[in-house]
Amino acid sequence: MFSISRDTIAFVNRAQWTPDARELADLELSLLGAWPGDRRLDVAVPSDLTAPVELLDPEGLPLAAYDPETGKVDALDAPAYGPFRRLHLAPAEVRAAHPDALAVLVEQPLSVDDVAAIADAEDRTGRRAVLLARTGPDPRRTLSVPALIRAARAAMPDRDVVAVALARRADPADDADLTAAVLTAYADEILAVPGTGTLTDAVAAIVAADQPPLDERGLVVFFTGLSGSGKSTIARALYDLVLEDGRRTVTSLDGDVVRHHLSKGLGFSKEDRETNIARIGWVAAEIGRHRGVAICSPIAPFASTREQVRAMVEEAGASFALVHVATPLEECERRDRKGLYAKARAGVIPEFTGISSPYEVPSDALVSVDTTGRTVADVLAEVVRALVDAGLWSEA
Numbered sequence: 418m419f420s421i422s423r424d425t426i427a428f429v430n431r432a433q434w435t436p437d438a439r440e441l442a443d444l445e446l447s448l449l450g451a452w453p454g455d456r457r458l459d460v461a462v463p464s465d466l467t468a469p470v471e472l473l474d475p476e477g478l479p480l481a482a483y484d485p486e487t488g489k490v491d492a493l494d495a496p497a498y499g500p501f502r503r504l505h506l507a508p509a510e511v512r513a514a515h516p517d518a519l520a521v522l523v524e525q526p527l528s529v530d531d532v533a534a535i536a537d538a539e540d541r542t543g544r545r546a547v548l549l550a551r552t553g554p555d556p557r558r559t560l561s562v563p564a565l566i567r568a569a570r571a572a573m574p575d576r577d578v579v580a581v582a583l584a585r586r587a588d589p590a591d592d593a594d595l596t597a598a599v600l601t602a603y604a605d606e607i608l609a610v611p612g613t614g615t616l617t618d619a620v621a622a623i624v625a626a627d628q629p630p631l632d633e634r635g636l637v638v639f640f641t642g643l644s645g646s647g648k649s650t651i652a653r654a655l656y657d658l659v660l661e662d663g664r665r666t667v668t669s670l671d672g673d674v675v676r677h678h679l680s681k682g683l684g685f686s687k688e689d690r691e692t693n694i695a696r697i698g699w700v701a702a703e704i705g706r707h708r709g710v711a712i713c714s715p716i717a718p719f720a721s722t723r724e725q726v727r728a729m730v731e732e733a734g735a736s737f738a739l740v741h742v743a744t745p746l747e748e749c750e751r752r753d754r755k756g757l758y759a760k761a762r763a764g765v766i767p768e769f770t771g772i773s774s775p776y777e778v779p780s781d782a783l784v785s786v787d788t789t790g791r792t793v794a795d796v797l798a799e800v801v802r803a804l805v806d807a808g809l810w811s812e813a
């Protein structure tokens with residue numbers, strides 16, 4: 418007969434939580450045995466979840482059982498996500514391979530001077546350098562994690578590079594303490610290098626490929642404004658301009674069009690509008706990640722949702738330009754091309770933006786354009802000028 422044990426029931430019922438990027442980095446160090454024994458592992462688990470909570474990786478794989486009371490973790494599985502995963506070694510593995518290592522923290526591409534300093538220290542101490550690349554979230558990061566690792570390998574091809582998921586702390590003293598403790602787990606001797614000076618051609622090429630000039634990075638131009646304000650019209654004109662220019666690939670994510678495909682079935686409640694914008698933002702960020710241009714033109718009436726899109730896009734390494742199409746309600750209503758305002762006024766369409774649903778005017782727009790009494794070409798020129806002035810677009 419088939420029976421389910423109490424353990425199985427407890428396992429199936431376990432609360433689950435996906436930590437944020439900083440917490441996942443800390444958890445990884447803890448699972449590898451690199452986290453300082455005297456430091457509590459903090460994961461902001463919602464208080465209504467019963468301990469122990471299973472901590473999941475971004476793909477839903479349970480990594481550890483966590484007790485929010487004590488901060489204790491019990492390993493369930495090894496992290497398996499992220500590039501260069503094979504370089505994420507435990508201190509014990511590094512010490513077994515290199516008992517006399519000289520640990521060098523790599524946060525920037527190693528310069529010619531850095532490499533010379535490392536070689537000097539190796540001669541002086543009789544130790545061999547192991548390059549510990551800081552791969553945890555770091556607001557000061559100037560290179561993507563894969564590029565940092567590639568640059569470290571290119572600078573010192575004969576040395577081992579180890580990826581250490583050390584997340585930057587906001588408090589400099591706290592950050593220095595944690596960094597020292599984690600490095601000491603890997604090696605008895607640590608060398609700090611300045612991370613400044615000239616780069617070899619090979620390293621410089623990796624940096625240049627990873628950090629193109631602003632006007633070659635992904636770009637999301639996000640038009641927001643009332644229905645009938647002119648978003649689609651100007652967005653289409655910009656789209657054609659990018660195609661005519663020919664230097665960049667471009668995708669249009671128009672409000673109406675998105676609602677026929679990506680957001681089919683969604684309505685106009687606050688929740689559905691937020692879902693709609695989050696979807697547009699997600700796609701736009703992916704386009705930006707590939708250095709394309711995405712032109713979005715939904716109403717996007719809520720500031721917080723627009724901010725989320727900005728964050729997603731910037732996290733993907735692309736630029737976000739918010740364009741407020743600030744044509745006043747009276748003019749939009751006068752145009753009423755689709756007859757929607759008349760229906761909204763008559764109460765036939767509920768929750769209509771500007772009439773019976775709010776529009777939060779942006780305070781973070783790159784440019785704000787009122788299309789009243791102006792030609793499309795004139796408004797387009799103003800938008801392009803704003804993009805050029807911000808360094809996001811260059812005239813051919």
Ligand SMILES: Nc1ncnc2c1ncn2[C@@H]1O[C@H](COP(=O)(O)OS(=O)(=O)O)[C@@H](OP(=O)(O)O)[C@H]1O
Pocket residue numbers: 643644645649672673676685689690691693694714715716717718755757766767768769770774
């Ligand atoms: N209740 C209500 N409120 C606002 N708009 C409405 C509504 N019902 C239908 N429509 C039509 O849907 C278009 C707006 O869709 P969006 O996806 O851009 O809206 S949102 O960003 O999710 O708020 C909008 O198109 P645009 O005129 O191009 O803005 C309208 O044609």
Ligand SMILES: Nc1ncnc2c1ncn2[C@@H]1O[C@H](COP(=O)(O)OP(=O)(O)O)[C@@H](O)[C@H]1O
Pocket residue numbers: 642643644645646647648649650651714742752754788789790791792793794796
């Ligand atoms: N300078 C202008 N820029 C954009 N649209 C304009 C302008 N002048 C008049 N219009 C008209 O206003 C209407 C805007 O509609 P649309 O672009 O669909 O707005 P939205 O996408 O914001 O709903 C169109 O009929 C367009 O021809």
